[in-house]
Amino acid sequence: MTMKNSQNTAVLDPALANDEQPFVCEAPNDMKKSESWADNIKYLIVGVLFGIVFVKAEIISWFRIQEMFRLQSFHMYGVIGSAVVVGLISVQLIKRFNIKTLAGETVEFHPKKFQKGQVYGGLIFGLGWAITGACPGPLFAQIGSGYMVVIVTLLSAIAGTWTYGYFRDRLPN
Amino acid sequence: MEQLFEIIRKPWPWYVAGPLIGLTVPTLLLIGNKSFGISSSLRHVCAACLPANIPFFKYNWKNEIWNLVFVLGVFFGGMIATLFLANPDTFQLSESTIADLSAFGITDFSGLMPADLFSTEVLFSAKGFIFFVLGGFMVGFGTRYAGGCTSGHAIMGLSTLQLPSLIATCCFMVGGFAMTHLILPYIFKLF
16 A cells, blocks of 8 residues: 555554644645645635636526436536536646646646445435535535525535544445 | 626626636646645545544644635635626526426525525424535535545546546436435425
């Protein structure tokens, strides 16, 4: 097992379960240079723009998600499909031309390993997505848009994440 | 300038919004070597607030603060779009969806969210428990179990041609179709 899988190693080896353990989550920070608080403004700005797109394209709408799952509009399929195409082309360009980050580092990609969780967890998330009308991103944008009851959905999602962490070793993975 | 502002205030078509969302992937990679993903923020909240000695939450979450700042940005983005860029026209929903949802007793189609569901009154009822508490729980539990959500798997994962992400994305859709067509009709019948 490589260092990249430290998240799994940590469970097997309690000695690694401290703050110093090498950690790779699913959306990891691969920057080697440490960043100051001011550097985080970059991510705040990208997040703001992303949130604006979410609202203006009505992706945060419970109704749009219903439309999608009822196959009554192309909108959401168009959004996700074109996002993937643009993402795919960008990633290929970064790889082909070995484009470096602003700090001059090589861009890191993480091959994902198949786990049963992607099926079980995926199905559970899908059920929740259709009922709440939101995946995690839109939850934040909905609250920002003034739908205060969604705070409960977000807190419950955090509780769900915590519960998964608690039972992780006892679930089929 | 005035005209541009008018265009921005109208709902954005998929061919504008989709590519902008797609561009988030190279933007995050190039400004700081960050892989796009949103559900991880929920895990960081757990790790920061209530790690409770659970190995899954024992990691240096401070190194992942960028992700929490990013979702804070999404929150502010939602606020800015709603306060300053709100759609001047009425919300357009396909006729067939209105017909289907009317059959469930939904009456208000004027906003992005159904006012019949997203109210404080509903929140403190059995219906609210299902739509907010149970629904939210499934989103948080499911995304972490699957190792990502629509952003991490469907967009970042598919952009990097990962088969596990394709499997996860298909399962998201299967779950959503099952809830919409098989379970939701019964949930609405309860109330």
